[in-house]
Amino acid sequence: MSQSEELKLAGLKTTLPRLKILELFDSNKSRHLSAEEIYKILLDEDAGIGLATIYRVLTQFETAGLVLRHNFGESSVFELADTDHHDHMVCVNCGKIIEFYDDKIEQQQINIAKAHDFTIHDHSLCLYGKCKNCQTA
Amino acid sequence: MSQSEELKLAGLKTTLPRLKILELFDSNKSRHLSAEEIYKILLDEDAGIGLATIYRVLTQFETAGLVLRHNFGESSVFELADTDHHDHMVCVNCGKIIEFYDDKIEQQQINIAKAHDFTIHDHSLCLYGKCKNCQTA
């Protein structure tokens, strides 16, 4: 599906800011971007896109289910919602983000919730520490 | 250990704001409080304690290891660090917080980190959903 079609499906008009942001997520290796990071990247491209617009677009994308918002540090980071559910490990030294999925943990969360008569809508699991390269530092 | 002694041990002078806040945590059934909540409670008591002071005290307490800071919603909530490690379930409807500890999950996190050559310093696991009383709502 083209990016333009994705937008249409979400009930959003095809506009430059939206395409640019989608494009960034599609092409970016890191996958995890904050509004500020997106803003700076687009500034370098002289796209003339304001920070407020980026926040608006990201919120719309989140509502439409196109991206997920995470609250690792103090500001939000977003990632494309194009893969299966996974959790994260964040390197407190270099900021690297490693994704992982573990069936035992997922299952155990469900068991625990059940034991407390709690219905899970969502969950967030984040491990903070040092990645391979930063352990010596 | 008295609250005054706890403060001394942390290298902090015994002052009214600090005692009041410690007292609140000790007496409060909910255990989890935000700076704003503490501020409002103390306002009602006419303690004349400013919000900035509450933030300062909470930060000092966190540094001293007396309290833990969590980032469930958009603002931080604090809890006394007087119990063993545990994770949380937060009811998105009524805000109720349920604490839990699961050995399998803890162990599995360690395994996963190891598999990725990652050294865990800390982790946060939070289940969002509806508690028993809010399921029908």
Place this chain on the structure above:
DNA sequence: CTTCTTGCAAATCATTTGCAGGGCG
């Protein structure tokens, strides 16, 4: 054309900091 969008600036929110007066040890 009509409605959805955007850029910019001003407004919010949560939290932090500067400063001058006070209080603990």
Place this chain on the structure above:
DNA sequence: CGCCCTGCAAATGATTTGCAAGAAG
């Protein structure tokens, strides 16, 4: 009595919103 603390107001950083001008369908 010196240094740590506090209240208040102003400063911050992240994110949101008001508004009038511009595009998309």
